[in-house]
Amino acid sequence: MNEPNLDLKPESPPEEMKENGAALEAEGAAVGLVEVIETEDEGKDPVIQTPLVEVKNLYKEFDETVAIAGISFEIYPGEIFGFIGPNGAGKTTTIKILSTLLDPTSGNLTIDGLDVIEEPEKVRRIIGYMPDEFGVYRGITIWEYMDFFAGAYRVPRSKRKGVIEGVLELTDLAVHRNRHVTTLSKGMRQRLCLAKTLIHDPKFLILDEPASAMDPRARIELRALLKELQTMGKTILISSHILTELSDVCTSFGVLEKGKILRSGRLGGGTVIENEEEKPALKFKLKFHSACPEAYAVLQNCPEVLSHQFVTPEENEIELEFTEDPSQFYKVIKLLVDRSFPLLTVEAENEDLERVFLEVTRGDLQ
Template identity: 50%
Template structure:
């Protein structure tokens, strides 16, 4: 649905984006992650046809962002990082105005506007002046605006920044709903954990370069090739250490009190470990796989510790 190939952008000799390539499939909620200044907004402005690339190409729904920008604009709903809203109008007037801009005839507009208000939970605020809305409400309004022409792809530039925790949760629920409606969502953030539970895939950008892309699981596997598994036993820990050592996929065992901390590589057959311990009368209280913390991963990647 979105294809970037060797995308580069320079501003008077400064390289903001260098040779970035990745693909977003239809139906993805794709997280575009990177610290401030990484080049996220630059990429998004190119995808939204507001900026031309210096080199490389980008296509949205099969259309080139440079040569077929009108078709691209039809296909996308773009929410910029800083958006202006007109304070003197009501929520309904605001949305009706944008529906008219997209050429939706008066007769069908009411249905469209009611539909997007319903979806973004704005129906109760229909007659409220935009000036009176909270930040979270304004952000929902802005999202509603990007939906009036029923775009296939949503391109959202840091939509969750500045929202309170409750608004963030509601926003994630809304993203999932939009995905279920068949939309492809491309969303940027400088916080990986903010998006990790909604995104199907991510791309991580650092100083204009792509440092990782794929599903979060894939990236985690690549960065930490070892799985850490903790087995808690009731007794017989010394015998247990000897038993687990005999598995070729167990590369290290450390005993911490009654806990055996295993480092495993490749296809680790953890149930086989449990079986062997049980067969040898080691009572097991629990088995837990340690998840690498996403912030750690992000820090590792953006510090350039990952090849």
């Protein structure tokens, strides 16, 4: 299962948790959801803004092969859009078209109001593209590599030093500035490429598998960096096979298969938000030490529980669904604990990226 597991802590009374939602912030899905809901309540809903990226009816054909079959999506300013799909689904093709490296067969694409097909030169200035596979130049140092890209993006010479230093600090490469780029590990090269992508302060970042070669620590650092970039006002499109990586940082997603977007939506704390207007229902899975029909009977009589069912034939796992109000969930859990049922774990069962991905994609070879 995904990360959002909530181990029950009987010593923490539900009332306190209700009063102080922030205490749970680091923990998991339910709290992440609250965070999103609060954000929306504060009137920061990105849906009301004009989209930064608009893709309409995008088609791309290579000879007889249809790589992209009429996809449309929008990305709003400040969003981190996760682009997921199996190999050959058309993610990289879409990304290359957005990056002005490929021409579409048809379709309309705009980034910050600029037509990607008509005004590629202007588009290049506002995007930062990081490909999934890339090489580095031989015989030059990290600093010289960055200096080349700063020049190539026409960063004024007088400001170049400061910009390069800033970006290297941001990506933790400052201490390695005089190392030759060919001596870097693959993970460090990815960080270098990310640093290069940021050199001209682009509004929109297009990251194709940015963490594919990174070690676990570097991945965690990348997630933190992406969030930091988001707070800096960057809009990010990120494609990755590692769904946990995306679900933690993305605010919206699109699932692509065989050149079509099968599903898209918004994410909050790793959970898919089904409906923008209504707060989503909460799903949990309770696991008991042994078969516990008594607990099931108690849950049947709880008005707070919208639905309930045994998951396993051993009758030791029960799936529950609550309304969007977390306090009802706390009440029920307290009830079970007070009655000393042998409760082992409580897992959030809300729809996450992994589940969505498995549901909508068929896993056929593309």
